[in-house]
Amino acid sequence: MQEALRFQSVDVEPVDRAGMLTQARLVRRGSDSAARGLSLTIRDLRKAFGDNEVLRGVDLHIPAGQFVAIVGRSGCGKSTLLRLIAGLEVATAGSIAFGEETRAQDVRVMFQEPRLLPWARVLANVEVGLGRERASAGAQARAERALVEVGLGDKRGQWPSVLSGGQKQRVALARALVSQPRVLAFDEPLGALDALTRISMQRLLERVWRDQGFTAILVTHDVSEAVALADRVLVIEDGRVAQDVVVDQPRPRRRGSAELAALEGEILSHLLEGNEDTPGL
Amino acid sequence: MSLIDSFPRVRAPKLPRVDGLIPWIVPLAIILVWQLACVTGFVPARVLPAPSDVALAGWKLLLSGELIKNIWVSFWRASIGFLIGGSIGFAFGLANGLSQLSAKLTDTTLQMVRNIPHLALIPLVILWFGIDESAKLFLVALGVFFPIYLNALHGIRTVDPQLIEMGRIYGMTDGELFRRVIFPGALPSIFAGLRFALGIMWLTLIVAETIAASSGLGYMAMQAREFMLIDVVVLSILIYAVLGKVADSASRALERLTLSWHPAFQKK
Numbered sequence A: 001m002q003e004a005l006r007f008q009s010v011d012v013e014p015v016d017r018a019g020m021l022t023q024a025r026l027v028r029r030g031s032d033s034a035a036r037g038l039s040l041t042i043r044d045l046r047k048a049f050g051d052n053e054v055l056r057g058v059d060l061h062i063p064a065g066q067f068v069a070i071v072g073r074s075g076c077g078k079s080t081l082l083r084l085i086a087g088l089e090v091a092t093a094g095s096i097a098f099g100e101e102t103r104a105q106d107v108r109v110m111f112q113e114p115r116l117l118p119w120a121r122v123l124a125n126v127e128v129g130l131g132r133e134r135a136s137a138g139a140q141a142r143a144e145r146a147l148v149e150v151g152l153g154d155k156r157g158q159w160p161s162v163l164s165g166g167q168k169q170r171v172a173l174a175r176a177l178v179s180q181p182r183v184l185a186f187d188e189p190l191g192a193l194d195a196l197t198r199i200s201m202q203r204l205l206e207r208v209w210r211d212q213g214f215t216a217i218l219v220t221h222d223v224s225e226a227v228a229l230a231d232r233v234l235v236i237e238d239g240r241v242a243q244d245v246v247v248d249q250p251r252p253r254r255r256g257s258a259e260l261a262a263l264e265g266e267i268l269s270h271l272l273e274g275n276e277d278t279p280g281l
Numbered sequence B: 001m002s003l004i005d006s007f008p009r010v011r012a013p014k015l016p017r018v019d020g021l022i023p024w025i026v027p028l029a030i031i032l033v034w035q036l037a038c039v040t041g042f043v044p045a046r047v048l049p050a051p052s053d054v055a056l057a058g059w060k061l062l063l064s065g066e067l068i069k070n071i072w073v074s075f076w077r078a079s080i081g082f083l084i085g086g087s088i089g090f091a092f093g094l095a096n097g098l099s100q101l102s103a104k105l106t107d108t109t110l111q112m113v114r115n116i117p118h119l120a121l122i123p124l125v126i127l128w129f130g131i132d133e134s135a136k137l138f139l140v141a142l143g144v145f146f147p148i149y150l151n152a153l154h155g156i157r158t159v160d161p162q163l164i165e166m167g168r169i170y171g172m173t174d175g176e177l178f179r180r181v182i183f184p185g186a187l188p189s190i191f192a193g194l195r196f197a198l199g200i201m202w203l204t205l206i207v208a209e210t211i212a213a214s215s216g217l218g219y220m221a222m223q224a225r226e227f228m229l230i231d232v233v234v235l236s237i238l239i240y241a242v243l244g245k246v247a248d249s250a251s252r253a254l255e256r257l258t259l260s261w262h263p264a265f266q267k268k
């Protein structure tokens, strides 16, 4: 059922303005990377848990290779949307379609918890990310390359329990990257990290996204993180996309610049406004 | 950092020898005090024989071959009973941990049976099996079954569901998921059950051999009691203690070997 949803492909919609901007930038970055990402079209997506209607008709088009951030108040259904995209939940109604036919390893998720196997060494944990290709020749070399990519080449033989929180999360990133996904979804991957580690992880995320050109969907609580990383910030409210903000700032972005601060303020005020409208929250 | 690193290295050559001896200080002191108390006549020999007398009795039994024969019989009963009860318990633990249907079908029944102390079945078991080998094996197997079953079940049920979800996301088959996620995750709990079961195994065997047997350590002790050979009685008790300790150490060694990933077992 959920497989059917994921493998269904539709004609790519006319790309919207924000999408075209990204496309142009992607092409400039390198011809290969633009081809790697998958576009994603969500139509009237609904999800209810019993009587609790969490998503009430999400419509969304994400062009290939775009970096999208999703923000919203706690419990608004961000994780649910992400899990639906990743095929971990089944929608009550509506559809999610990728631009092309996808294989399981084309869509990867990273969670707030690293979810490493404590009884497997770091390298073996990364190899888990290869899925069915784990047994194939060169699997170990691919895992090693992914570890080097996240800057942990020297930790391959360690047990996860001796790593710091940030290092564990980087191993999880390597595991997600090793199969060269075309869509990578993050559910607050940096939520549990301290401020400094967060910033260096944000740089790492941006770098691998630019290198590999996958479509990135980042759920975050941190609006400044959203505007610093994303091409586009979606605000989820009342189970719908309430705001769709284009962050048209050149990269690498300077944190704390006036433009980013203004965007952040705009999104935050929207979120807070919603808060006042809803007494009891 | 370098200071912390160098600290154990400087002291390392001296420590292991001392460390290895420390646990033996108290038992050795007890034996010493015991010997003194007996030699001075503070404790009469018919209440408690001196350690040297116990050792002498052990030597004589060893020479006659009786000691080895009885230890071997007890060891054999313990192992076979443990293997039977343990493997059935483990199988039920796996089945009920992995399958909702199996758990619904059998768990309630097993939890009810668990509340019967297995030693309470001794009269019934003697009626069924006489003082045959099967009586002892049955009791040991029954005693070992529950700790193994309960801990295997608990271990499997408490494997982090987020890890299981991760395994599925990365395309593990059911077999791989069991081998790479569920079983290793349940292993610490399985070992806890194993150690507990080893304790129950010896306890059950002692009781069973004391009440209904014609060979084995418990039987040796009861025979000795009839002939007022108190040194042999004490010897049997000590041998039980040593066997229990050996079983426990073996399971600990196995645990250290297989749980080397666990922070609690990592060498500093």
Ligand SMILES: Nc1ncnc2c1ncn2[C@@H]1O[C@H](COP(=O)(O)OP(=O)(O)OP(=O)(O)O)[C@@H](O)[C@H]1O
Pocket (backbone or CB within 6 Å): A049, A052, A054, A072, A073, A074, A075, A076, A077, A078, A079, A080, A081
């Ligand atoms: N498996 C589930 N069963 C029942 N209700 C669920 C389930 N998963 C989520 N919900 C409900 O759906 C709503 C949205 O949850 P979700 O986790 O998507 O929120 P979120 O936006 O990610 O929140 P947060 O920012 O705190 O992570 C919540 O009210 C939650 O209780």
Ligand SMILES: [Mg+2]
Pocket (backbone or CB within 6 Å): A078, A079, A080, A187
């Ligand atoms: Mg969430």
